[in-house]
Amino acid sequence: xxxxxxxxxxxxxxxxxxxxxxxxxxxxxxxxxxxxxxxxxxxxxxxxxxxxxxxxxxxxxxxxxxxxxxxxxxxxxxxxxxxxxxxxxxxxxxxxxxxxxxxxxxxxxxxxxxxxxxxxxxxxxxxxxxxxxxxxxxxxxxxxxxxxxxxxxxxxxxxxxxxxxxxxxxxxxxxxxxxxxxxxxxxxxxxxxxxxxxxxxxxxxxxxxxxxxxxxxxxxxxxxxxxxxxxxxxxxxxxxxxxxxxxxxxxxxxxxxx
Amino acid sequence: xxxxxxxxxxxxxxxxxxxxxxxxxxxxxxxxxxxxxxxxxxxxxxxxxxxxxxxxxxxxxxxxxxxxxxxxxxxxxxxxxxxxxxxxxxxxxxxxxxxxxxxxxxxxxxxxxxxxxxxxxxxxxxxxxxxxxxxxxxxxxxxxxxxxxxxxxxxxxxxxxxxxxxxxxxxxxxxxxxxxxxxxxxxxxxxxxxxxxxxxxxxxxxxxxxxxxxxxxxxxxxxxxxxxxxxxxxxxxxxxxxxxxxxxxxxxxxxxxxxxxxxxxxxxxxxxxxxxxxxxxxxxxxxxxxxxxxxxxxxxxxxxxxxxxx
Amino acid sequence: xxxxxxxxxxxxxxxxxxxxxxxxxxxxxxxxxxxxxxxxxxxxxxxxxxxxxxxxxxxxxxxxxxxxxxxxxxxxxxxxxxxxxxxxxxxxxxxxxxxxxxxxxxxxxxxxxxxxxxxxxxxxxxxxxxxxxxxxxxxxxxxxxxxxxxxxxxxxxxxxxxxxxxxxxxxxxxxxxxxxxxxxxxxxxxxxxxxxxxxxxxxxxxxxxxxxxxxxxxxxxxxxxxxxxxxxxxxxxxxxxxxxxxxxxxxxxxxxxxxxxxxxxxxxxxxxxxxxxxxxxxxxxxx
Numbered sequence: 082x083x084x085x086x087x088x089x090x091x092x093x094x095x096x097x098x099x100x101x102x103x104x105x106x107x108x109x110x111x112x113x114x115x116x117x118x119x120x121x122x123x124x125x126x127x128x129x130x131x132x133x134x135x136x137x138x139x140x141x142x143x144x145x146x147x148x149x150x151x152x153x154x155x156x157x158x159x160x161x162x163x164x165x166x167x168x169x170x171x172x173x174x175x176x177x178x179x180x181x182x183x184x185x186x187x188x189x190x191x192x193x194x195x196x197x198x199x200x201x202x203x204x205x206x207x208x209x210x211x212x213x214x215x216x217x218x219x220x221x222x223x224x225x226x227x228x229x230x231x232x233x234x235x236x237x238x239x240x241x242x243x244x245x246x247x248x249x250x251x252x253x254x255x256x257x258x259x260x261x262x263x264x265x266x267x268x269x270x271x272x273x274x275x276x277x278x279x280x281x282x283x284x285x286x287x288x289x290x291x292x293x294x295x296x297x298x299x300x301x302x303x304x305x306x307x308x309x310x311x312x313x314x315x316x317x318x319x320x321x322x323x324x325x326x327x328x329x330x331x332x333x334x335x336x337x338x339x
Numbered sequence: 340x341x342x343x344x345x346x347x348x349x350x351x352x353x354x355x356x357x358x359x360x361x362x363x364x365x366x367x368x369x370x371x372x373x374x375x376x377x378x379x380x381x382x383x384x385x386x387x388x389x390x391x392x393x394x395x396x397x398x399x400x401x402x403x404x405x406x407x408x409x410x411x412x413x414x415x416x417x418x419x420x421x422x423x424x425x426x427x428x429x430x431x432x433x434x435x436x437x438x439x440x441x442x443x444x445x446x447x448x449x450x451x452x453x454x455x456x457x458x459x460x461x462x463x464x465x466x467x468x469x470x471x472x473x474x475x476x477x478x479x480x481x482x483x484x485x486x487x488x489x490x491x492x493x494x495x496x497x498x499x500x501x502x503x504x505x506x507x508x509x510x511x512x513x514x515x516x517x518x519x520x521x522x523x524x525x526x527x528x529x530x531x532x533x534x535x536x537x538x539x540x541x542x543x544x545x546x547x548x549x550x551x552x553x554x555x556x557x558x559x560x561x562x563x564x565x566x567x568x569x570x571x572x573x574x575x576x577x578x579x580x581x582x583x584x585x586x587x588x589x590x591x592x593x594x595x596x597x598x599x600x601x602x603x604x605x606x607x608x609x610x611x612x613x614x615x616x617x618x619x620x621x622x623x624x625x626x627x628x629x630x631x632x633x634x635x636x637x638x639x640x641x642x643x644x645x646x647x648x649x
Numbered sequence: 650x651x652x653x654x655x656x657x658x659x660x661x662x663x664x665x666x667x668x669x670x671x672x673x674x675x676x677x678x679x680x681x682x683x684x685x686x687x688x689x690x691x692x693x694x695x696x697x698x699x700x701x702x703x704x705x706x707x708x709x710x711x712x713x714x715x716x717x718x719x720x721x722x723x724x725x726x727x728x729x730x731x732x733x734x735x736x737x738x739x740x741x742x743x744x745x746x747x748x749x750x751x752x753x754x755x756x757x758x759x760x761x762x763x764x765x766x767x768x769x770x771x772x773x774x775x776x777x778x779x780x781x782x783x784x785x786x787x788x789x790x791x792x793x794x795x796x797x798x799x800x801x802x803x804x805x806x807x808x809x810x811x812x813x814x815x816x817x818x819x820x821x822x823x824x825x826x827x828x829x830x831x832x833x834x835x836x837x838x839x840x841x842x843x844x845x846x847x848x849x850x851x852x853x854x855x856x857x858x859x860x861x862x863x864x865x866x867x868x869x870x871x872x873x874x875x876x877x878x879x880x881x882x883x884x885x886x887x888x889x890x891x892x893x894x895x896x897x898x899x900x901x902x903x904x905x906x907x908x909x910x911x912x913x914x915x916x917x918x919x920x921x922x923x924x925x926x927x928x929x930x931x932x933x934x935x936x
Contacts (some may be wrong), residue, residue: 134547174546182549195544199559212549257548344762348769356773367786476923478866480873481916484896488903519866570772570808577775581870584877595778599785600880607785614778622773 085112086151087265087297088185090133093146095125097139103129108316110265110297115288117312118301124319126301130267133299134185135177137162137170150184152264183212185265188287190273192254196242202228202253203238209260223260231256231286248279252286259290266291267299272307280304284311349626353619360615361412361608362405368604369401375604395419408608417609422601429609432594437613439508440579440590446512447575451525455568458529468527475523479578482518483585486510490586511586515578521571528567536560558632565628569621576614656932663858663928666921667736674729680888681722688717690907699907700898712910714898720914727892727918730885731865734798739861741802742809746853747845749810749817754844756823761814768807776804780867784883794884797871798864805863809856816852817844854933862926869893869919892918 088110095103103125110116110133118126128139135158137143143165148158158177162169181187186209189195197205206224210217217223225235231252242250251271258266268287272280288311291298302308308315368375376392392398395418396407408418417429454471457463486507494503516522536542536556545555580592591610598606688706690699700713700720709719752760783800821828829839845853868884872893875882885891892915899912 131547136547178549180549181547187544187547189544189547191540194540197541197545197555197559208550209548345765345769348766352770352773360774364782364786371786372788476862476927478869478919480866480870480893481896481919484873484900488900492903519863573772573775577777580775580777580781581874584874592777595781596874597878599781600875600878602785607782611778611782614775618774 089149091147094144112297113295114313115298115311116314117308118316120318126318134181135173140167142170183261186258186263188255188258188268190270192250206260209257212261227256227260251283265297269301346626346629349622353623356619357615360611365401365405418605421605422603429605433609436591436594439588444575447515450516454522454526455529458526471523471526475520477518479518482514483582487586507586511582515575532560532563561632562629569625659928660932666925670728671732673725674732677725677729681718685717688713702910711914723890726890731868734794735861735864738798738802738864739857742860743853743857745806746809746813750813750849753814753817754826772807792886805860812852851933855930858926858929865922
């Protein structure tokens with residue numbers, strides 16, 4: 082199971098009328114391994130990650146690219162979408178909807194604003210659990226188990242997202258991402274907005290869960306320490322994306338006192 | 340505002356409105372110069388004013404009249420006509436008029452609901468907004484006038500034919516549903532509520548989880564949509580008074596207008612009471628819907644109803 | 650053209666139309682001319698079939714009614730009936746909306762609650778029903794549009810207040826004010842300039858203009874209903890003529906009378922009112 086190719090992305094190019102947002106990105110996700118996507122802000126990391134889920138919401142949008150989920154079939158999901166505009170991209174979104182939230186899930190950054198404010202965590206987990214290939218005997222038990230995995234107490238299922246702290250919300254978002262028992266999990270800058278201690282906790286939790294379930298983790302981050310520590314594979318997005326393996330990273334400039 | 344305050348205010352208003360409105364009118368009637376009984380029996384035009392006042396409960400002050408009227412109204416006795424129909428029971432006229440108003444309002448809601456649904460599903464392009472706004476600028480009285488002219492020219496003064504009556508109702512309903520910004524408000528109000536919600540980050544993230552926009556956004560916009568719908572029904576009821584008189588539909592609004600012109604407080608009290616009952620029912624429905632949405636759909640009212648928009 | 654320049658023509662149009670309405674009202678005659686039976690349309694038998702049309706009678710550029718009375722005098726009297734009450738009603742709504750927005754920014758929860766409860770209660774009944782009942786309760790010889798216009802403005806204020814409060818809420822409410830205080834601005838400047846002028850202006854001007862337009866249309870509706878019922882209107886004295894009378898005269902054109910010019914004149918006046926309201930709206934657009 083470990084090491085299986087779960088996702089291949091080749092030569093992804095997405096553009097707006099003015100410029101290329103992403104040009105030539107390629108990534109592969111393997112079961113039980115971490116593929117890190119690095120790049121500066123605005124380099125197209127999240128856009129590439131969303132493209133891996135079949136979500137393209139830019140016009141004219143996709144110019145080139147090949148996306149496959151080898152464990153499902155070998156067809157190129159982007160077939161017929163290149164240079165066809167928003168209508169084709171919406172068709173792609175509809176066609177790939179069955180994979181999102183099931184085969185591939187998404188754990189957002191700043192989870193407090195990413196979760197439905199009007200639904201309790203338990204309700205949102207129940208929806209996610211409903212997307213498993215085989216339904217559990219007891220949804221309530223399944224919710225409790227998922228919460229326990231991410232270190233949340235059972236009573237968190239009755240809480241609204243607005244009632245959770247930032248760290249707890251991030252764990253809840255992670256729980257919702259793993260609840261469907263996906264093969265691929267895309268974690269989009271999970272450390273954003275968290276203090277250094279919590280960052281480490283959330284990262285380790287994510288890695289532990291991914292390893293335990295044999296999930297292929299695509300980690301989007303611009304934290305080079307995290308990438309160096311966790312990633313099995315690194316994909317650099319953007320022309321001046323930092324090299325996480327570089328040892329001669331210049332020291333931050335000291336600011337002159339006013 | 341605490342989450343429970345708005346539904347509570349609405350529930351209280353719903354219950355108190357049918358009691359409050361006749362009280363205000365009764366109080367104002369006594370505040371007008373002269374004896375209320377003189378409206379029914381003007382001095383110099385008829386004798387026996389004191390006996391008449393006693394028979395109509397007008398001789399013991401507003402509180403007595405109000406309490407008698409309300410206790411009779413609870414049993415369906417809305418009293419008698421003061422001037423319009425000279426002592427005839429008001430109840431029969433009111434009951435006969437309600438179906439016309441109900442049909443008119445129902446027909447008016449058809450274009451409104453259609454526009455609301457289209458806007459909610461995003462099927463109405465923004466390029467058509469100018470059209471709704473232009474039509475919405477037309478006052479109901481002018482469109483109603485055109486309808487009245489059309490029906491009169493087509494059917495003349497025919498009696499016993501159901502077709503002109505049906506045409507008045509259908510066209511009158513269309514006028515109500517479109518004029519005075521009704522349809523424009525429905526379309527643009529719905530669209531703005533949905534657009535605002537769909538722009539929220541959680542909806543975009545839900546798409547990435549394979550969930551639908553509607554299933555995520557709809558429960559959260561329901562309270563606002565219910566509030567807007569109540570506003571639209573009230574708007575239509577308001578316009579119904581004008582349309583019924585101009586087009587010639589014997590509804591509750593026309594009864595209220597005729598009663599007002601003739602200072603027939605019998606009809607005015609009864610008609611406003613019925614309007615207040617209906618408005619109260621709308622508020623009650625809205626309050627219950629808000630509580631139901633909070634408790635059932637969202638499983639917790641905390642932090643939710645505080646942001647509910649009317 | 651910059652967006653600032655774009656708004657200027659609309660402001661000019663709006664102010665010109667409003668000014669024109671008020672000035673026309675001020676110059677309206679107290680009594681219209683007596684009938685002049687030469688200034689009517691007659692058929693081959695000499696029977697009056699209507700009034701004369703636009704510019705057919707010297708000095709009566711809007712034509713005449715069936716008695717030869719110039720219709721521009723009706724238009725002027727109609728303006729005098731609606732101009733001031735509509736403007737005052739619009740200003741009342743603007744004031745209430747401004748208050749609501751400021752209260753949201755000032756973070757006074759109890760006052761915010763009071764305003765919201767006020768909004769709930771005033772928005773409970775159909776407006777026209779309330780207006781008709783108020784008309785009934787006015788003293789018989791007190792026939793002015795102003796009290797009815799004020800009632801309408803109060804009934805219309807909840808929507809304006811909610812929108813203004815929502816706009817202020819989107820700004821950030823009290824946090825917005827605090828942030829500006831940290832920049833050294835005075836409270837007066839923050840509330841009046843940053844909150845009201847820069848952010849609430851589009852909402853309150855649009856709502857005020859809409860209510861102004863609604864009051865004019867309300868007067869036309871009430872007067873028309875009275876005419877259709879052969880009764881005196883609640884909104885003006887019997888010597889005055891509303892724009893509704895032009896509409897009523899114009900209706901007879903559908904029945905074969907030569908009064909189409911009256912209908913067109915009334916529609917032009919309605920259109921002018923609508924254009925005025927829309928012009929205020931476009932002039933107050935957000936940047």
